[in-house]
Every structure is written in C-alpha cells, then in structure tokens.
Amino acid sequence: MVPCKRASPFFIISAALLLSSLACIAFTQTIEAISPTQAYPSPPENDSRPQCEDCPAIDYQYDSDGRPILSGVEQSLGSEHFLIHFTTEGQDAVPSMDYVSQILQTLEYVWEKEIDLFGWIAPPPDGAIGGDSRYDVYLQEILADDTFGYTEASEGIDGDNPNSPQQELRASASYLVLDNDYAGSDDFSVGTFDPLDVMRTTAAHEFNHSIQFGYDAEEPADWLWEATATWMQDEVYDEINDSYEDLLAVFKSPDTCQIAYGGEERTEDENHWYGEWIFLRYISERYGSWTVRAIWEQAVKLDGYEAIATALAGQNTSLEEVFPAFSIALLTRDFEEGSDYPTVRLEGKARSGDIFTPVDGVGQMAADYVEIIAEGVVTLQLTEPDLHGLLIGLTNNQASVFSLPENKISVDASAFDYLYLIIINLEQAKSEADCYFNRYEVLVEPGGNPAAAEHQFLTPNFIPPQVEPLQPPDSFGNSADAPTQLLPDYLPADYKFVAAYTMNADEFDSDAIWYAPGGGEVTVVDFYGPGEADYLSLYASPSPYDDLNSWLAEAGYQPDATAFYSLRGVQMLVEDYSNENGPFSYAYMIHEGQFLALEGTIKVQEMQWVLESLLSK
Numbered sequence: 001m002v003p004c005k006r007a008s009p010f011f012i013i014s015a016a017l018l019l020s021s022l023a024c025i026a027f028t029q030t031i032e033a034i035s036p037t038q039a040y041p042s043p044p045e046n047d048s049r050p051q052c053e054d055c056p057a058i059d060y061q062y063d064s065d066g067r068p069i070l071s072g073v074e075q076s077l078g079s080e081h082f083l084i085h086f087t088t089e090g091q092d093a094v095p096s097m098d099y100v101s102q103i104l105q106t107l108e109y110v111w112e113k114e115i116d117l118f119g120w121i122a123p124p125p126d127g128a129i130g131g132d133s134r135y136d137v138y139l140q141e142i143l144a145d146d147t148f149g150y151t152e153a154s155e156g157i158d159g160d161n162p163n164s165p166q167q168e169l170r171a172s173a174s175y176l177v178l179d180n181d182y183a184g185s186d187d188f189s190v191g192t193f194d195p196l197d198v199m200r201t202t203a204a205h206e207f208n209h210s211i212q213f214g215y216d217a218e219e220p221a222d223w224l225w226e227a228t229a230t231w232m233q234d235e236v237y238d239e240i241n242d243s244y245e246d247l248l249a250v251f252k253s254p255d256t257c258q259i260a261y262g263g264e265e266r267t268e269d270e271n272h273w274y275g276e277w278i279f280l281r282y283i284s285e286r287y288g289s290w291t292v293r294a295i296w297e298q299a300v301k302l303d304g305y306e307a308i309a310t311a312l313a314g315q316n317t318s319l320e321e322v323f324p325a326f327s328i329a330l331l332t333r334d335f336e337e338g339s340d341y342p343t344v345r346l347e348g349k350a351r352s353g354d355i356f357t358p359v360d361g362v363g364q365m366a367a368d369y370v371e372i373i374a375e376g377v378v379t380l381q382l383t384e385p386d387l388h389g390l391l392i393g394l395t396n397n398q399a400s401v402f403s404l405p406e407n408k409i410s411v412d413a414s415a416f417d418y419l420y421l422i423i424i425n426l427e428q429a430k431s432e433a434d435c436y437f438n439r440y441e442v443l444v445e446p447g448g449n450p451a452a453a454e455h456q457f458l459t460p461n462f463i464p465p466q467v468e469p470l471q472p473p474d475s476f477g478n479s480a481d482a483p484t485q486l487l488p489d490y491l492p493a494d495y496k497f498v499a500a501y502t503m504n505a506d507e508f509d510s511d512a513i514w515y516a517p518g519g520g521e522v523t524v525v526d527f528y529g530p531g532e533a534d535y536l537s538l539y540a541s542p543s544p545y546d547d548l549n550s551w552l553a554e555a556g557y558q559p560d561a562t563a564f565y566s567l568r569g570v571q572m573l574v575e576d577y578s579n580e581n582g583p584f585s586y587a588y589m590i591h592e593g594q595f596l597a598l599e600g601t602i603k604v605q606e607m608q609w610v611l612e613s614l615l616s617k
Contacts, residue, residue, distance in 0.1 A: 063130050066155045068177060076131060081122075082107045083131055086139040086180070094139055095181050103178065103199065107137060110204045113209060113236045120293055122163040123210040126154045126173035135210065136175040143179045149202040151176040153217055163215045170299050172217035176206045177222075194472045197240050200205050204236035205229045215296045221304035222432075223259045223273040224295070230277035231284070231292060244340065249275030252468065253344040254330055257363030259304075265491065267471040268345070282326045285336055305365075305428045317502035320363075320426060324390055324486030327367040327422050331392060332399055333461035342601040346467040349373050350444045351423070352413075357567065359470065359489035359613045362387065364429040369465065370421045370442055374413040379448035380421060382407040384440035387423050393453070394418040397460055400453035410448025418464055482525045486540055490613035492606045495532035505541065513555050515597050518544040530600060536600030536610070543595035548573055548588060549606035551595070565608075576604045587611050 058276040061069040072089020084096045084104055094100055123135060129498050130136035138168040140150070158241050159612040161171040179202075182195035208229040212219070219225065234243045249262055253269035256262055259281070262272030269275075280292050294311035302310055309319050326461070329335060330344045350356035352374035362368045371393075372380065382389040382404060389404035393416035402409055413419050421442060429435050469488045482500035501524055505516035516522040518541055527536040545551040546570050552558065563575045573588040591614070598610065 025519070065601060066152075067130060067136070067175065068140055069140070070140060073184055075106055077101070078132075078134060079104050079108050081111050081135055082137055083134040084137045084139065085130065091141045091528070092139065092180050094300070095183075097381050099181065099350040100139070102196065103137070103139070103203070106200050106203050107207065110200075110207050110236055114208060114232060114335065116206070118289060118293065120208075120211050120296070121161060121214050123162060123214045124161040124173040126175070128238060129154060130175065138175065138177045139180040140177050141180050142177060143182065143184065146196060147179075148179045148182075149176060149206040151206045151213070153213055158217065165299070166300060168215065170216045170218045170300075172213045174210045174213045175600075176210055178202060178206070193240065193242050197237070198242065201233040201237050201240050201242050204233040208232040212296060216299045219299050219303060219307075220431075221259065221307075223261070223276055224299075224304065224308075227276040227280055227297070228292065230274045233278065233288065235282070241337075241340070243274070243277060243572040246271055246274040246530050247278055247342055250278055252345045253276075253470075254327070254344055254356075255347065255360070255362040255366045255368045255437070257429055257432075258365035259429050260363065260432050262434045265493065268468075271286050278341075279326060279331075282329055283322065286322075286325075287312070287317070291315055302395060304430075310370040319428075323365060323426060324388065324422075324424050327424055328390065328392060328399070328401065329368070331369060331420060331422065331462075331465070332394075332459040333463070334457070334459065335461070338461035341461075343465045344369055346371055346465045347423075348467055350442050352378050352444050352446050354444050354568075356442040356444070358423075358440065360609065361439035362423055362425045363435055363437055364427040366425055366426050368423040370423065371465075371467075372413060372419040372421055372444060374419070374444060374446075376414055376446065377410060377412050377448050377450050379408065379410040381443040381445075382421070382440060383443065384438060386427070387425055387438060387440055387565060390422040390424065392420045392422060394420075394462060395464065397458055398456055399459045399462070400456050402451055402453055410450050454561065469513075483540075486523060486525050486538060486614070488538075488610045488613045490609045491527060491536070492529065492602050492610075495527045495534070495536055495602075498526040498528050500509055500525045515539045516541040517551055517554065517595060518542050527600075531601075534601045536598065536602060539597040541595050543590045543593055545590060545595070547571060548590060551588075551590070567612055567615060572608070574604050574607050574611065578603070589614070591615060 063069055070085065070087040070091040072087035074085055074087055077084045077086070084100055084106060086100055088094060113495060115122050125133040126136070127133060151174050154175060158172045159169065178199065182199050206229070209225065212225060212228065230243050230246060234241070238433065249272040251270050252505070253262065253266060253272070256269040256272055258276060260269070260272055262269030284292050291311055294314055295307050295574065298307035298310045312318055312322060333339065333341050333343070335341060347358050347368040347370050348356060349371045350373065356370055358368055371463050385407065387407070389400040390408045391404065391409055391411060393400040393402070393411065395415070395417040402411060408464070411419070423440060425438050469484060471487065484495065486500070487497070503522045503524055504518045505512045505522055508515050512519070516539065520541060522539050522541045525538040559573060559575055563573055565572055570589060570591055575586045577584045577586065582601060583603045584601055585599070585604045587607045587610070589596045589611055596614065598607065
C-alpha cells in the first residue's frame with residue numbers, strides 16, 4: 001500500500017509515475033508521491049523513497065524515532081489534541097508565532113469536523129514519541145519539493161486502535177508534516193487560492209490519512225486513500241473548492257480504470273486517484289456521508305471493493321447499482337454543486353447506419369460516452385457482452401433512462417434533443433497492473449420497435465459534452481510540436497511521444513515510394529516504447545494518389561489480401577513483419593489527402609488500433 005502525499009496541483013501530474021512500483025514497508029510507509037526528478041537526497045536506511053542525482057538543496061534528517069529533525073532549535077506549541085513542532089531558524093523557520101497558532105486552530109477545527117461531527121475514529125496514540133501522546137505535527141520546508149503535506153506511520157506502533165470499539169489488526173499511529181509557511185503556494189494552482197486556504201485543505205486531507213492509518217495501515221486500495229482524503233477536504237472546507245481541479249482526471253478521462261493513478265498513457269487522467277473523490281461524493285450525496293466512513297470501518301477486515309460493497313450493502317444497494325447511476329450523474333452533472341463541475345468527455349459520435357469503434361475501449365469500473373446522431377427509430381447494439389449499456393435521452397432539462405437488455409435496444413431518436421449511450425465496465429481490477437481497456441463496437445441501424453423509458457429525472461446542470469482529443473504525456477518531448485491530427489489517440493502501453501520534425505522525401509532515396517510517394521516535405525512523429533529498441537514512427541506527406549491500390553500499382557507491389565481492411569470507408573493496409581526478435585509491423589493509409597506510413601516494434605493488432613485512432617481525428 002502506497003497512498004501518496006498531497007502535492008502541488010501542477011507537480012502532482014508527474015509525481016506518481018514511480019508510485020506504483022514502490023514496495024510497502026509495513027507501518028513505516030510515508031504517505032507521499034515522489035517525483036522522478038525531485039526526491040529526498042538523504043533518506044534513512046528503512047525509507048523506500050527513490051533517490052535522484054539532481055535534488056533540491058534540502059537536507060531531510062530524522063531522529064532515532066524516525067521523526068523529522070528541523071533546521072533549527074525545535075520549539076513546540078500544543079492544544080487539546082495536537083502538538084506542533086517548529087523552529088524559527090534556518091530553512092524550516094516559520095514566519096511568526098501567529099502562523100503557528102493559526103495552524104493549531106485549523107487542526108483543532110479539522111479534528112472537530114472529522115472526528116466529533118462526522119464520527120470517524122481518532123488516530124491511535126504514539127505514546128511519548130514527540131513529547132507526549134498528543135498528535136504530532138511538524139512544520140518543515142517541503143514546498144520546495146512541490147509537496148503541500150504528508151503523513152507517515154510511526155515506527156513500531158501498530159495493531160489495535162484503542163480509540164475505536166472494534167478490534168483492529170493493522171492500525172498504526174502516525175504523524176504529519178505541513179509546510180512551514182506555504183509561501184508561493186498560490187502559484188501552483190489552476191485557480192488562485194490564499195496560502196492559508198491551501199494550508200487548511202491540506203491539513204484536512206492529511207489528517208484524514210492519519211485517521212485512515214487508525215483503521216487499516218495496510219489497505220491495498222491505493223486510490224481509495226487519496227479519493228477519501230480529497231473527498232474529506234471538500235467536506236471540511238466546502239467553500240474552498242481547490243479539489244475541483246482534480247475532477248478533470250475523471251470527467252475528461254471517464255474510461256480510465258478506476259484504480260489507476262493515471263498520467264502514463266494520456267495527459268487527461270493525470271492525478272486520477274485524487275479525482276475519484278467525485279465517486280465518493282456521489283455516494284455521500286445519495287446515501288449519506290457516513291457511508292464513506294463505513295467503507296473504512298469495513299476496511300479493518302476487508303480490502304478495496306469488498307469493503308466498498310459491504311458498506312453499500314448496509315444501505316441496501318450495491319456497486320452494480322451505484323456505479324451505473326454514478327456514470328449517469330457524470331454525464332448530467334447531477335451533483336449538489338454540479339453546475340461548477342467540468343463536462344464529461346465524449347468518446348465519439350455514432351450515426352445511423354454506422355459502426356462506431358472507440359479509440360481504445362473502456363477500463364474496469366469506468367465508462368465511455370458516445371453520442372447517437374440519428375432521426376426516427378433506430379436500433380442500437382453494443383457488441384461486447386462483458387460490458388453494459390445505458391441509453392440516456394435528454395430534452396427540456398429532463399433525462400430519460402433506458403437499459404439495454406442483452407445489450408440491444410430500439411428508441412425513437414427524434415423524441416430527444418440529445419441521445420447518449422453510456423458503455424460501462426463493471427469488472428473490478430484487483431491491482432493497477434490488471435487494468436486494461438476492453439474494446440467494443442456500437443452498431444446503429446434504422447428501424448425497430450421503440451422501447452419506453454424506465455425512469456426520468458430533471459437535469460438542471462446538464463451541458464452537452466464534446467468529443468475532445470486525447471494527448472499523450474510529454475515524458476520525452478513536447479507533443480505541442482506535432483500537428484494534433486498526427487498524434488494518435490491510442491498508443492501501446494508505455495509508448496511515449498519523443499519528437500516531431502520534418503524531412504525531405506529525397507532523404508529517403510529509393511525508399512521514398514514507401515514513405516513519401518508524392519515527394520516534397522515529410523512530417524515525422526516519433527514515439528519510444530519501454531525497451532531500448534522499441535519505437536513507433538509516423539510519416540505524413542501530401543498524397544498524389546486517391547487510394548492505396550493506385551499507390552501499390554506504381555510501387556509494383558501486391559501485399560497479401562488479408563492485410564487490407566476498411567473502416568468508415570477508408571482503406572488501410574497493415575503488414576506483419578514479426579520474427580524471433582519480436583513484433584514489427586508496417587501500416588499505410590490515405591486520408592483527407594495525406595499519405596500516412598507507420599512502422600514500429602508493435603503487434604499488428606496494436607498498429608490497427610493506432611491507425612483507427614488517427615482516423616478519428
């Protein structure tokens with residue numbers, strides 16, 4: 001289990017790229033995400049955090065109890081439940097005693113809300129570590145590492161939490177660290193938030209991690225740690241709303257596997273663990289905020305989805321009922337503050353007489369949204385039996401909901417201003433390594449016997465969503481350098497954009513017929529894969545031919561007929577040149593006057609998906 005710290009909004013996009021590979025050290029794990037380029041220079045021997053050569057000039061040191069050693073003489077200020085440790089010297093110096101007092105007041109307010117009002121259990125005491133049994137908070141310069149705060153389990157303090165009526169087996173005491181002044185924290189946000197507001201929501205977020213440790217310090221559902229803590233910061237400080245920016249990870253990438261951190265295959269789902277707080281928001285608005293607490297009460301003995309399912313069963317419902325309803329709420333923005341939320345991203349549009357194929361598919365416990373463009377009665381069919389469909393018709397701020405028996409339904413499309421098919425994957429991934437995209441097709445045919453809606457509800461917050469292109473992460477280069485239409489929406493796992501540049505057809509010599517048959521300038525877009533020799537290159541140039549057959553006749557080459565296929569009236573050629581060294585394939589397509597040639601160390605099926613995603617541009 002490696003739940004992460006609350007990092008600055010811009011930085012956290014890349015901060016967890018290494019997170020899933022870190023091993024858990026029972027009861028001593030720091031709740032934080034570490035940057036691949038900025039880590040702690042001198043961690044203690046039992047710390048699993050990655051190191052780097054080019055680190056900030058911050059010397060983190062720890063005492064024999066594993067607690068931070070501050071840069072100057074340590075002072076303390078206490079209240080009923082907290083003991084704050086700070087210094088007025090060196091890099092960790094606080095700006096004033098008033099600032100320390102404000103943090104202390106904030107922490108007591110957070111305690112009052114999360115424990116006294118919301119009914120969560122208090123964290124286990126740590127004995128006399130830090131001075132006494134009150135909860136220890138350290139003020140340290142951590143914003144230079146783009147970290148707002150983190151919570152860490154205390155060494156050797158584990159087992160039962162004496163503050164709860166039940167018997168815990170994996171509870172742990174902990175301490176938390178907040179920045180010493182939050183100076184400049186307003187520069188990190190998409191919006192503008194007062195540094196004290198950042199401190200307040202960070203305190204609410206991190207203290208919820210402290211509480212989570214008191215239920216189950218080894219809970220393996222990493223996403224649940226961050227989704228809950230982010231949900232809690234919005235519960236405690238509902239008026240601040242700095243968690244709204246995390247929503248983009250879910251609304252703009254609703255088909256990402258729920259338990260995936262995100263940011264590895266597409267920019268849109270970066271920070272996904274945090275954005276999943278909206279799922280808990282849906283549960284709390286429909287079934288009461290105590291239901292979220294009940295998930296962690298069940299986590300004492302159960303893990304992940306089992307804990308969630310058992311908590312929902314206590315409300316006479318199930319994940320199989322809640323998740324489809326939540327997916328509808330994303331489309332209609334059917335939340336108490338939904339008018340301020342983003343609009344969901346459409347996967348695409350399916351027209352009558354068309355077969356719609358998505359860019360990649362839909363991950364586990366996730367959903368795709370496809371707009372149906374049709375007039376009159378049409379019949380829809382979802383081809384993948386392991387997925388589930390819901391049809392939503394909207395008109396005059398009212399939604400009509402249709403289920404799809406056997407993934408097929410007929411409806412009068414003319415009765416609605418907007419018609420959307422939601423494709424839902426209810427499979428539950430056991431770990432992030434198990435996440436994958438389940439592909440499907442949607443068939444839209446005229447005619448049929450229209451069904452009646454199962455139920456209707458008002459949608460005052462609905463705004464029509466749009467199809468938005470997906471962007472690969474800028475791990476190796478700046479994807480803005482490449483024309484948008486040449487950036488595939490689908491890339492094989494761990495393939496990243498590298499560079500875009502131009503060449504002259506003459507540079508290909510006799511091979512120009514295969515890369516730029518029309519001569520002139522060629523745009524090249526390169527991607528690197530996970531291995532040293534893994535690559536994918538795309539070549540685009542004006543085409544002198546209307547179809548591939550004319551080009552092949554000029555080249556004097558006749559491929560095997562099985563290498564051809566068509567999609568949406570566009571002919572494609574994909575050839576397999578794999579051998580004992582691994583997969584390799586070539587692909588060709590003429591589309592909108594462009595000759596596109598692709599080559600790379602990927603399987604034929606993956607190359608087909610790359611081509612299809614380019615066709616959707």
